[in-house]
Amino acid sequence: MTSIPHETPGEPNPLNALTLDLLRRRTSMKWRTHPSDVLPLWVAEMDVPLAEPVVRAVTRALTLGDTGYPSGTAYARALAEFAAKRWGWDGLAVERTAIVPDVMLGVVEMLKLVTAPGDAVVVNPPVYPPFFAFVAHMDRRIAEAPLGADGRLDLDVLEQAYRRAVAGGGRAAHLLCSPHNPTGTVHTARELAAVAALADRYGVRVVADEIHAPLAAPDGDFVPYLAVPGAQNGLSLMSASKGWNLAGLKAALAIAGPDAAADLARMPEEVGHGPSHVGVLAHTAALSEGTAWLDALLAGLDDNRRLLTALLAEHLPGVGYRPGGATYLAWLDCRALGLGDDPAAVFLERGRVALSPGPDFGTGGAGHVRLNLATSPEILTEGVRRMARAAVR
Known part of the structure; x- marks a missing residue:
């Protein structure tokens, strides 16, 4: 499989489009959870205007009153075309897809298809916190296979986790985060093929959360799990x-995948009633017409990774940061600052900057924070300066 290089951005960097005053008029979780003196660099929302094709699609739907129930395969066809062009993957078969309300609720439905209550679900901490909560709510048990010190999958540790997961005779699944949140790690084709081989050996079913795939950096070389x-x-x-x-x-x-089509066919029909029809139209427009906007965003994120590296070197040289190949998230090792297991609490109280607490991401998260760098260079700079002031008090 050969990926196609990203196009040269034909639009201005959307991260530079909105001022802090405009952003504070938003009413979403990012901007309403904390008081107005707090700079929010935490939850995964970007400080950008929407891509024009998305705005047109939503506006057209509202003008027509096209706000009923979702129908058809346009979303799946748009994703298949995007995958073929972006990642060189032509194996996304529209007939083996189903619309679900969102990725995490889709994860729940997929895990229900391949596991039963009491079965184990393998995860790779530090990892997206809802993985733990959703698995527990389903009455499945977590089996941890922590990432290695290099932030990558540790295949020996993963094999041990698989062995433990199936030891009792039940079924097991591996909830794979690809690209990985919070580290931004892009798993290689070789790593993913090794995961598939281990899963086949131990009878573990892999469910891949690939929500961050479009955010792979230009040199990130994202590989869909189903392509290996x-x-x-x-x-x-x-x-x-x-x-x-x-x-x-x-x-x-x-x-x-081809051998999982029968599993997907067993998903209850009512699950497909959960997505928003307007949402389906917006996502379809993004994938089919929004690649120029995405390329401009990716270039801006790459600039912000370099800026964050420089800011940390200047203001917080004790903080460890390894820029990831995807996502707009930065995983920061703050243990050398002596701020305890939850540095985010210190940064919030002393610096009035909100970051995601590392302990929420499970094993390996203590002493870390997750920073959302999908914002303007000015806001990112102010955020790091606030962190630095908080760290020296």
């Missing part, structure tokens, strides 16, 4: 949500 040899019975969840900032317009796609 041995992944035929895998399941994937994808969405335009993170790439185009559409979390409030609910819609995602569940995708089955």
